[in-house]
Amino acid sequence: MSPMQKKIRWLHVNLFAKPADALLTLVVVPLLLWAVWAFLSWALTAADWSVVFNSLKVLMTGTFPSSKLWLVWIVAGMIAALAGLATSASIPFGRTAAVIAVLCYLVLVLAIFGAAHIAPQALLVLAAFHAAWLIGLRVPVLRENLAPIAFGTLIAVLVILSPVGPSNWGGLLLSILITLTAALLTIPLGILLAFGRQSKIASLRALCTGYIEVMRSVPLILVVFCIWVAFPLVLPKFPIPDVVRGLIGFTLFYSAYAAEFIRSGLQSVAKGQTEAAESLGLSDFDLKRIVILPQALRVAVPGLVGNILDIFNYAPLVFIIGLTDFLRAGQMILANPENSARTYEIYVFMFLTYFVVGSIITFQARRLEQKLNKGVRK
Template structure:
């Protein structure tokens, strides 16, 4: 065998002028497309800049920020929202401290942002932002690199979600004023619907996928298949209408909060799509992996939990992220059952006689919020994919 080493060709470094010549003006067609694109881009930037700085009335945003963020939630009860936010951020901070990686970076970044917000002139919100920042860092410090907190951070969510719901809506504790579901609105409602559906739908979807892929339990497989196909074949709007109109009819005199009914609809709808994404990942795991695990003495439960499921979830990350992004934007459909999400809150603002003609400003602001949230999730997913080595050849 030859010991000759492979010598890579030297990297060719291009000057900015050479790069432009090679990539933008390498042919007459490319030159025409470049100039046309530059002209269109210049027109878009100048037109938008003229509107944003000279014509737009941005006071509609600053004057109605409370409506955008928390809608008709009673102003004197907003401390409950901040308390829930601090509780959630402390829980996420502990998860980031225990698991590390991208989650830790995001949680520390959010903690820093809330800390910066506490230094800015936000009035009464300044100390509250500071408290949320402290809660985030305290949770991270408590669980920093502690393996036992990895499982604990998952189990804690089973306690945090009902506590957060009770704090926001009340009803069980006499000390807390009861808040109607219709009062929980704006960005607050959008985030609650998306976050709760994401957290609860994921494990349900994984169980449905495992049940449908299980050939040893035909009854379980049939049940999971029927549930997935039945819900997947119905539009989300129909599920929301059923949660609004049919659930109270079948429950008789039992009253169920409209928010919970809508949340259940989102959870079921998202879970079946998560199940199909995970099932695709399960099919991508080679049979040799299962046979090798069986050869070393693992039982079926261990094979699924330690060998098959981790590889299936790794493959399913891009599809799952796409599903979660879709879920976040689909929350805008709750207006059809009388709930006021972020988009509907914007509609309430620009139909106010005092703010007529501000549709562009309101919709741009709402679109910017959706973009920031979706881009943050997409960027986090990209980092996760890079850490897992997905897309590399």
Template sequence: MIATSIKWTRHNLFGKPFDVALSLLVIPGVLWIACSILDWALTTARWDIIVQSLRVLMIGVFPADQAWRAWTASAIMAATLGAGLGCVFSFKPHHGLVLALVPLLILIVDHGDPQNALSAAGIVAATSLGWVLTSYVPLSRKAMPAAAFTGFIVVVAVMAPPGVELWGGLLLSVLLTLVTSVLSLPIGILLAFGRQSRHSSLRIICTWYIEVMRSVPLILVVYWIWILMPVLAPQLGLADVARGMIGFTIFYSAYVAEYVRSGLQAVPRAQTEAARSLGISEFDINRSIVLPQALRVVVAPLVGNVLDIFNSAPLVFIIGLTDFLRAGQMILANPQYGDRTFEVLSFLLVTYFLVGSMITYAARKLEDHMATSAR
């Protein structure tokens, strides 16, 4: 990252004073972050405190007698974040050298104790694997979003068997984002078509639903669903995580509906009229002609909606869940981890950036694919 900043400064030294000034700010900023984290590593008496804090950030709190679940999930999460790095920076040999020094540094700090060094080596290896595959294997780059989704599903299967609900951190934030995005899209499409329906009753219901959801805050909807679900369906016994996902889906379906409706209105009416004159049913017109063109128009807003869901995940604290940001607050409030506000916040910032980069990369590839298929 430092080399990239220096190269940026050298290439923009003439004719672009703003870029020069910005790059001169980037270099000391990167050095400051690196030195602060290194100082944290070298001055902390117990390296396992750092490892434990990172584990809380990534996957939440978990019983010590099931540590294998935590480490397995951590490796999968590290590989997924490595894929995010590959979307931003191509893997180079000196990157591998720097990563390889991490277990050695831990071994030195721990005075020869190999346990934490081996654990760190496993995490580094998983991160490097995801980074290398995404950087150099074309099929891996294309399949990265699906692989990341599958990885998180595997993490859930490993971390949260029936009856275990203590996981959280980044895992909860990303899982909430994925589930909400997947479920809100078909519901939003149905609402968009319902709002344009010829049946007045259906149109009024969909319009009222969309307007109400867009007029109230998300935190109120999540809390309302959390209280209401045990009353309406007590036999289901839904966990807090499931109720939070339902609240997010109900809320964001209204926004997806408005995005899709704007795409539907962008489709030329002459196409639908020509299809009707050929005797094609209304369902086939909407499924084969209108909807594919509408989705191409609204790819960018839908991706922005996914990022908004991820950034809104901290609101689940209202129902007692521990998302990524809440896990960081727990670490900052716990004197066991020490006063390391800058390091924890820097880790939060970098991880949010990596996840956002993965989503943006997937959206860019989706836009390119849809543009190519439309030709």
């Protein structure tokens, strides 16, 4: 078959298999072309993207003091490096990766036209991501100890940012901080809750089950608000910053979901594993730590990554306790009468950012799933 015939065959099978398909294709193609044309002509001519570039600082960091922005760049580099290390655990640096990297830099070069003053820092952040990716591939010790490194990074990030005061954290920075903190804290809590739900001690089991079920049947916004309201009542002497209260709410809520993913992992571990470990004389604690948990986490990890995506996607809910995250920052920019005509530009930018980050997390989850499934005997 010649290449031409192959192409025609592809068209026939995929677009014109039946009269109905042909009709659908003929209707959809012009509509699609029209939509793409309308969007592109708007984006390239009518749209005024300067509003995005001018308010980049607010979108990314909220009310963070401008004189301390270099702290944010350090933090961005550290988080990028962490992301690179996480990437090295699931994706080898192959051709696809190189293409993605080049695309990232291209986007950056494009962005430089609009925001030249931040280009060097942005390049350094991207470079940190790639350096960590490559180093992680060379040094297996690093990527095998991702969890402690992530905890270390998180603590370092919080320490670096704390002099500025949590009430000044905002924008995308806040969304990412919430995601990172809640993601890391929910996993140990989830492990405890999942073991608690399977415990032999009936009262402990009932408590953990009750907690998980209640958290899973009320809305996140209510939990976050409740924690925010309750803290000043319970601890009137110690005022806790809004951000921390929000973080506690997110952690408490999502640890119930994490517990369910981990529980499904625990249930997938064959009973023979427990019996074998018991016959070796392992203590109950060692049995869980050495034998059960690693196997359970392997099953739970894709779900847990999905949980992280959920945390990121629901992070904008912190608007309810008066915090300015990425979405709220965008809305505040639109509330300025000067920008009232720029609704679509801001929304397109925000959608794009959320979509890119969300897709990266989904992609990582998928790769991780494939990688983890490789070693499993079915």
